[in-house]
Amino acid sequence: MADIYVASDSRYDRMKYNRVGRSGLLFPAVSLGFWHNFGSIGDFGNMRQMMRTAFDLGITQFDLANNYGPEYGRAEINAGRILHEDFMPYRDELIITTKAGFDMWPGPYGDHGSRKYLIASIDQSLKRLGLPYVDIFYHHRPDPDTPLEETMEALLQIVRSGKAIYAGISNYNAEQTRAAVKIARKIHLPLVVNQRRYSIFDRKIEREGLMDTADEEGLGIIAFSPLAQGLLSDRYLNGIPADSRIGHDPRYLHREDLTEKKLTAIRALDQMAGERGQSLADMSLAWALKNPAVASVIIGASKPEQIRDNVNFLQNDTFTDDELKRIDEITKDI
Numbered sequence: 001m002a003d004i005y006v007a008s009d010s011r012y013d014r015m016k017y018n019r020v021g022r023s024g025l026l027f028p029a030v031s032l033g034f035w036h037n038f039g040s041i042g043d044f045g046n047m048r049q050m051m052r053t054a055f056d057l058g059i060t061q062f063d064l065a066n067n068y069g070p071e072y073g074r075a076e077i078n079a080g081r082i083l084h085e086d087f088m089p090y091r092d093e094l095i096i097t098t099k100a101g102f103d104m105w106p107g108p109y110g111d112h113g114s115r116k117y118l119i120a121s122i123d124q125s126l127k128r129l130g131l132p133y134v135d136i137f138y139h140h141r142p143d144p145d146t147p148l149e150e151t152m153e154a155l156l157q158i159v160r161s162g163k164a165i166y167a168g169i170s171n172y173n174a175e176q177t178r179a180a181v182k183i184a185r186k187i188h189l190p191l192v193v194n195q196r197r198y199s200i201f202d203r204k205i206e207r208e209g210l211m212d213t214a215d216e217e218g219l220g221i222i223a224f225s226p227l228a229q230g231l232l233s234d235r236y237l238n239g240i241p242a243d244s245r246i247g248h249d250p251r252y253l254h255r256e257d258l259t260e261k262k263l264t265a266i267r268a269l270d271q272m273a274g275e276r277g278q279s280l281a282d283m284s285l286a287w288a289l290k291n292p293a294v295a296s297v298i299i300g301a302s303k304p305e306q307i308r309d310n311v312n313f314l315q316n317d318t319f320t321d322d323e324l325k326r327i328d329e330i331t332k333d334i
Contacts, residue, residue: 005052005085005086005087007052007055007056007090008055008056010056011055011056011057011058012058013058014057014058014311014314015028015029015030015057015058015059015060015311015314016028016029016314016317017029018220018289018292018294018295018296019220019295020192020193020220020295021192021193021214021217021218021219021220021293021295022218023166023190023192023218023220025095025166025192025220026295027061027095027220027222027295027296028058028059028060028061028296029289029296029297029314029317030057030059030285030296030297030299030310030311030314031059031061031062031063031095031222031296031297031298031299032050032051032054032059032061032062032063032298032299032301032307033063033224033298033299033300034062034063034064034065034068034075034079035065035068035075035224035300036300036301036302037050037300037301037302038068038074038075038078038079039068039069039070039071039074039075039078040069040070040071040074041070042078044078046302046303046304047078047079047082048082048086049303049304050301050303050304050307051079051082051086051087052086052304053304053307053308054307055087055090055093055094057307057308057311058311059307059311060093060094060095061094061095061096061097061296062079062094062095062096062097063097063195063222063224063298064076064079064096064097064098064099064125064129065098065099065100065102065138065140066098066099066100066104066121066124066125067102067103067104072104072105073104073124073128076098076125076128076129077128079129080128080129080130080131081130083096083129083130083131084130094135095135095136096129096131096134096135097134097135097136097137097138097168098122098125098129098134098137098138099137099138099139099140099168099170099195100117100118100121100122100125100137100138100139100140101113101138101139101140101141101143101170101171102140102141104117104121104124112143112145112146113139113141113142113143113146113150113151113154114143114146114150114151114154115150115151115153115154115157118139118151118154118155118158119154119157119158122134122137122158122163122164123163126163132162132163133162133163133164133165134163134164134165135164135165135166136164136165136166136167136168136192136193137155137158137159137163137164137166137167137168138167138168138169138170138193138195139151139155139167139168139169139170140170140171141170141171141172142169142171142172142173142176148176148179148180148183149183152167152180152183152184152187152189152191153187155167155189155191156187156188156189159189159190165190166190166191166192166193167184167189167190167191167192168191168192168193168194168195169191169193169194169195170194170195170196171195171196171197172194172196173208173210174208174209174210174212174213177194177210177213177214177217177219178213178217181217181218181219191219192219192220193219193220193221193222193295194210194214194219194220194221194222195221195222195223195224195298196210196221196222196223196224197223197224197225198221198223198224198225198226198288198294199223199225199226199227199228199232199284199288200228200232200269200284200287200288200327200331201228201231201232201262201265201331201334202225202228205221211291211293214293215292215293220293220294220295221291221293221294221295222294222295222296222297222298223288223289223294223296223297223298224297224298225298226284226285226288226297226298226299227281227284227285227299228284229253229300230253231253231257231258231262231266232266232269232280232281232284233279233280233281233284234270234279234280234281236258236263236266237266237267237270240255240258261333261334262334265330265331265334266280268330269283269284269327269330269331272323272326272327272330276316276323277316278312278313278315278316279309279312281309281310281313282309282310282312282313282316283313285297285299285310285313286313286316286317286318286319287319287327289317290318290319290324
């Protein structure tokens with residue numbers, strides 16, 4: 001039996017909390033993602049320690065999806081057990097999120113954005129998590145074959161049924177976001193956030209105008225992969241470690257992702273971070289949060305120490321114009 005967890009009294013001393021668009025909700029600057037290391041191949045005791053460490057540092061948001069694993073659903077099952085055993089006294093201090101929109105079960109009803117899939121998925125997720133509701137339920141990706149009205153109305157039904165407090169979208173581009181917000185306003189759906197990939201190496205949301213769209217529409221952005229799945233850290237400065245995602249878990253990163261140009265940029269960015277008195281990872285997290293539209297960055301971790309390290313950037317999270325120009329110059333050919 002696990003020891004009884006008592007959260008740190010200082011858990012809110014260091015973390016910063018940012019407004020999510022024009023909603024009443026605040027996100028911690030750092031959120032913990034469950035995409036990696038919470039499935040059947042992870043160590044359960046380590047999962048527990050990572051969740052405890054995160055909350056003790058003021059990380060109040062845990063980000064899941066129905067198909068996070070392996071196997072599908074396993075991250076929710078593991079997180080649900082730990083939530084039940086450790087976090088029920090703190091449930092109202094937490095933002096628990098999950099998503100549906102990718103392949104989940106066989107047949108024509110276990111994918112995409114239909115009302116049938118989304119409502120079945122939230123019911124399954126709540127059962128795995130052992131919770132009566134989540135704080136945010138996301139549609140995980142746009143579905144061009146289902147009318148957007150149907151998807152948004154399904155999210156509304158989920159919120160009105162008490163199974164979620166807010167709705168979110170993920171991987172929607174600027175045009176799709178505007179369309180979703182327009183419907184949400186019409187039907188009074190509390191759509192508050194869009195989850196997108198964003199990092200120094202991946203600025204697609206800037207190029208497509210999503211930052212401006214989010215600001216204009218009052219929607220928050222939460223960024224995933226802010227460290228480019230570990231590339232924006234000291235892990236690859238001297239080659240590919242045997243226990244890295246590239247060397248150990250090819251589901252996410254591939255050897256061709258680490259080009260010579262990218263490695264040169266990583267080393268230059270690391271030098272710049274050192275001049276700022278912080279690690280490359282810390283500088284990269286701070287960079288991803290420089291735009292006020294970004295309310296939080298989602299970190300992945302394989303051990304508690306990484307989570308502790310990843311909140312250090314809060315001590316130095318601003319940039320001069322010259323520093324931003326230098327980062328742009330370093331990465332212009334990536």
